[in-house]
Amino acid sequence: MSRILSAVQPTNNLHIGNYLGAIKQWVELQESNETIFFIVDLHALTVYQKPELLRQNILDVARMYLALGLNPNKSIIFVQSHVKEHAELAWILGTIVKMGELERMTQFKDKIESLSEITGQIKNLEMLIKDETRIYLAPVTAQEILDYIKKRGHSNVGLFTYPVLMAADILLYDTERVPVGEDQKQHVELTRDIAERFNKLYGKVVFTVPEPMISQSGARVMGLDDPAKKMSKSAASAYNYISLLDDVATVKKKIKKAVTDSGAEVLGGASRPALNNLLTIYSLFSDKSVTALEKEFAGKGYVDFKNGLADALNAFLEAFQEKFHAIKESEARDILADGAARASTRSALKMAQIKEAIGLI
Ligand code: ADP
Ligand code: TRP
Secondary structure (H helix, E strand, O other), rough: OOOOEEEEOOOOOOOOHHHHHHHHHHHOOOOOEEEEEEEEEHOOOOOOOOOOHHHHHHHHHHHHHHHHHOOOOOEEEEEEEHHHHHOOOOOHHHOOOOHHHHHHHHHHHHHHHHHHHHHHHHHHHHHHHHHHHOOOOOOOOHHHHHHHHHHOOOOOOHHHHHHHHHHHHHOOOOOOOOOOOOHHHHHHHHHHHHHHHHHHOOOOOOOOOEEOOOOOOOOOOOOOOOOOOEEOOOOOOOOHOOOOOOOOHHHHHHHHHOOOOOOOOOOOOOOOHHHHHHHHHHHHHHHOHHHHHHHOOOOOOHHHHHHHHHHHHHHHHHHHHHHHHHHHHHHHHHHHHHHHHHHHHHHHHHHHHHHHHOOOO
């Protein structure tokens, strides 16, 4: 029995990487632990979100949590911005975090890099607008992206201090274990450093030092269009990921287009990153081992394999989507309000301890 906490950002719909790398574990963990799972809307603001889309995404992610099996009777489920202590503690922690520590965060470096690519993309965007081309499947138009970049600039301070808010999320609830994908491990390690530094500085054990918890298989689902990079909802192309709300035809199309390795054999292994990824996904959605799948498709080639994979995915997604659509927005809002009330009771107590320790009156 441990105190366990995790969260995802309400940016776009969740994809199968978020499910396999995160939420699937959460559902199992809530059975025999004290669990808190929330939606980090304040973190999402570090990248421009269209207000009406953000509102929709927050509620959709909540409904996805519930449809995937998170149970409000077993877990506290809420929205980050509904519990004011998250932002409040982030400020306090920011005063003991070093600039250099944040500069070393790989997620920050990656984001900055992709933002500087935008400079090059501005020219492309201007061309797209002139040609009146629609960006495929993008939730915003090229004109909107361009206006935003011009208005707000590429980078922002929130992107830099993002891990400090995440540390506040974790430390507010005396969290012992944090289940996340491999990509978030560095942020949890920074959180540990911050907790230890704070306790030492003020001579009191105010914060519990959390452990990251990385699930082994499915920890890093790679992009369908590029198996060298993780599947991500912020990927440039929708062919990178399978969204939990993709329909049957879309899944078939995306799997058909997924890149494969050279050769024609259905075999995984480190030297075959594309097939390795597809086999892992297939295995996790079919409960067959990778070895069993390699045997099943021996001598059959990629087409049969991809059809089988798309069917396995669609079987899961259809059952999920039925549950998702049955959950009303009003129901989700009630559950979130109740979760925020329960979380606030704890965070207010913790905040009082913190203020006492540092000398705020
Ligand atoms: P995204 O990159 O799609 O925006 P987030 O950064 O919001 O995803 O991650 C939400 C959760 O899902 C985190 O715990 C993260 O580690 C996990 N996750 C994200 N992408 C993947 C992936 N491709 N494979 C496994 N887990 C992932
Ligand atoms: N940064 C995490 C991600 O992008 C989301 C997150 C915010 C989180 N606060 C957290 C995860 C606290 C675990 C615990 O995936």
